[in-house]
Amino acid sequence: GEDVEQSLFLSVREGDSSVINCTYTDSSSTYLYWYKQEPGAGLQLLTYIFSNMDMKQDQRLTVLLNKKDKHLSLRIADTQTGDSAIYFCAERNSSASKIIFGSGTRLSIRP
Amino acid sequence: DSGVTQTPKHLITATGQRVTLRCSPRSGDLSVYWYQQSLDQGLQFLIQYYNGEERAKGNILERFSAQQFPDLHSELNLSSLELGDSALYFCASSVAEGGYNEQFFGPGTRLTVL
DSSP, rough: OOOOEEEEEEEETTOOOEEEEEEETTTTTEEEEEEEOOOOOOEEEEEEEEOOOOOEEEEEEEEETTTTTTEEEEESSSGGGOOOOEEEEEOOTTTTTTEEOOEEEEEEEEE | OOOOOOOEEEEEOOOOOOEEEEEEOTOOEEEEEEEEEEETTEEEEEEEEETEEEEOOSSOTTTTEEEETTSSSSEEEEEEEGGOOOOOEEEEEEOOOOSSOEEEEEEEEEEEEE
């Protein structure tokens, strides 16, 4: 079945890079997403990658996809206090409407 | 601000009751999705509508139902509420349903069942 897994917590020092990892099981996943949820807010799409790509960079964000291992990562460079949030990895295949979400990784920033 | 609005923001009710959650999609978006976020189940897809018609169903209980109206707003009806229905309910919208269509999420309705 479809499943997306990610670790629950990550703590990094301000200014360091954060790397959030995710694994998925659906080999027909076409789109892979990273969403950010700040306290009391909805989900915000941060970035996405198509399954035929290995890497995508967008300012401080770098997404790496290892399709063979079904592993996705999100790297946030120069992590700031404003990056504190829960980050959800998600996947969808082209024939499906629904997005399958991971459990979310809570990123906390220490001074 | 995603452009998706949800009302009410908070809802507190008792077991056995029925509630209606409302969602207005972004202007021009034809597709509406409902998701439930709870502590034990995480974020789960419930149901999708496109231009008034049901398109996909996820883990939606039989006690729950939804519809999309001609003006494209959608309502999620939850009945015979149980304690376990307490959750954050998100609505999302997208322009279309096929191919890559980004889903924009509303701020959610927090439902507490006492």
